[in-house]
Amino acid sequence: MTSPLALLLYERLLPGSALGNKLRDQGYRIHHLTDAASLVATAEQEKPLVVFVDLELKNSDAFAAIRSLKTTAETAHLPILAFSSPRHEKLQADALAAGATLIASDESILTQLSAMLDQAMAVE
Secondary structure (H helix, E strand, O other), X not given: OOOOEEEEEOOOHHHHHHHHHHHHHOOOEEEEEOOHHHHHHXXXXXXXXXXXXXXXXXXXXXXXXXXXXXXXXXOOOOOEEEEEOOOOHHHHHHHHHHOXXXXXXXXXXXXXXXXHHHHHHOOO
């Protein structure tokens, strides 16, 4: 059986690489992206179980990528967990408005990853 795939979009080494390590420890395969523009095409091709988006991207538009995932029929079902430093409340609010499933601070996504994955993947 193949391990589930998580797409992980980040530019900041921390917490991005730490999150990737935690996901691997939980049995996920990781596909790391640094360009938000390729997120939808990668998701369509790779068929991930979950998507993680760093909201503090400098070279890409994280919000456009989230909106595109949610408005594309083949990817609209994917849970999106977005994260940023706690001081970026506006980024977090914008991510929710764009369609992110769950928002977390950098620290909490690392310390509470299992619970957040369960919450994000709960079927409504």
